[in-house]
Amino acid sequence: MNSFPQRHIPVLGGQAIEMLEPRKGGLYVDATFGAGGYSRAILGIPGTRVVGIDRDRSAIAGGFDLVDRAGGRLTLVEDRFSNLERICAAQGLDAVDGVVMDVGVSSMQIDVAERGFSFRQGGPLDMRMGHDGPTAADVIASASETDLAAIIYIFGEERHSRRLARAIVAARQEAPILTTRSLADIVSRVVRSKPGEIHPATRTFQALRIFVNEELDELHLALAAAERVLKPGGRLVVVSFHSLEDRIVKNFMVERGKAGGGSRHLPELAHAAPSFVILTKRPVTPDDDEISANPRARSAKLRAAERTNAPAHAAAALPAWPVLADVLRRG
Numbered sequence: 001m002n003s004f005p006q007r008h009i010p011v012l013g014g015q016a017i018e019m020l021e022p023r024k025g026g027l028y029v030d031a032t033f034g035a036g037g038y039s040r041a042i043l044g045i046p047g048t049r050v051v052g053i054d055r056d057r058s059a060i061a062g063g064f065d066l067v068d069r070a071g072g073r074l075t076l077v078e079d080r081f082s083n084l085e086r087i088c089a090a091q092g093l094d095a096v097d098g099v100v101m102d103v104g105v106s107s108m109q110i111d112v113a114e115r116g117f118s119f120r121q122g123g124p125l126d127m128r129m130g131h132d133g134p135t136a137a138d139v140i141a142s143a144s145e146t147d148l149a150a151i152i153y154i155f156g157e158e159r160h161s162r163r164l165a166r167a168i169v170a171a172r173q174e175a176p177i178l179t180t181r182s183l184a185d186i187v188s189r190v191v192r193s194k195p196g197e198i199h200p201a202t203r204t205f206q207a208l209r210i211f212v213n214e215e216l217d218e219l220h221l222a223l224a225a226a227e228r229v230l231k232p233g234g235r236l237v238v239v240s241f242h243s244l245e246d247r248i249v250k251n252f253m254v255e256r257g258k259a260g261g262g263s264r265h266l267p268e269l270a271h272a273a274p275s276f277v278i279l280t281k282r283p284v285t286p287d288d289d290e291i292s293a294n295p296r297a298r299s300a301k302l303r304a305a306e307r308t309n310a311p312a313h314a315a316a317a318l319p320a321w322p323v324l325a326d327v328l329r330r331g
Helices: 013-020 037-043 057-062 064-070 081-090 136-142 145-156 161-174 180-190 202-213 215-229 243-256 267-271 288-293 295-299 324-330
Strands: 027-030 049-054 074-078 096-102 230-240 276-278 301-307
Touching: 013 037, 013 096, 013 230, 013 301, 027 037, 027 081, 037 049, 037 064, 037 096, 049 057, 049 081, 057 064, 057 074, 064 074, 081 096, 081 215, 096 215, 136 145, 136 161, 136 202, 136 324, 145 161, 145 202, 145 324, 161 180, 180 202, 202 215, 202 324, 215 230, 215 243, 230 243, 243 276, 243 301, 288 295
Parallel strands: 027 049, 027 096, 049 074, 096 230
Antiparallel strands: 230 301, 276 301
């Protein structure tokens, strides 16, 4: 009998564990612990050990029962998953057999109005996955019109970004924008949607959430950290939920899955051996039954790769997009 019954099944959870291939006695990192779905499945294999990471204190607290039941095989750490290499070192783990991550905001966070992620529920304009740092309201209050337009365009892929930025700046001069509904109302006056289309505020809220939590920088750093901590033969499995995330994961795996071409300026790259073998030629996506049971699954994509014995590639510089600290300082 499985002593770790699943109370929450992650999107593409079965496929993710199948790709991860946890084996008896293996060491694994659940880089986005959430409700513990991946960790429970991994702990169902005898002798496995899991380090679960989540920046959300409520997720960590919700996992204490699983920690007790795991009998010393599960360690939970409240931290950003970009720090997984340092976290593993602190646990005395030089290398691990697998890293699994489910990128983006969780259903638990969206469904709690007080967290301020959803425009469909009234709540404070917060959007922080953790419990520290600036909120979305802070960004809306102080970012310049230029920065707001860039944030909404880059992280929300919203073509009306300039008009929205102007409208936000004009509205905040009249009164502070402190709630999800007040921001959603401003956006809805600028962006019109037809029946059957996504809510007008969807892309703007996505952009703010990604920006406040520095999600894309975190993902870049976490993927590179996973590359450094995985043993040869260890597997990296990533589930993402929108095109910006999936593009980062895809590009990372493609880049690491081929030998460096090099150039006359950087000839040493010509000898960089592939650090991963790609296991998913095409991303794995949910079937109709899973989408019917959970409509939020419809955009999910899973990609997986297996670590070779080649050295980790040099980490690339982060993209030159708006940075939270810089935007707030300029504001």
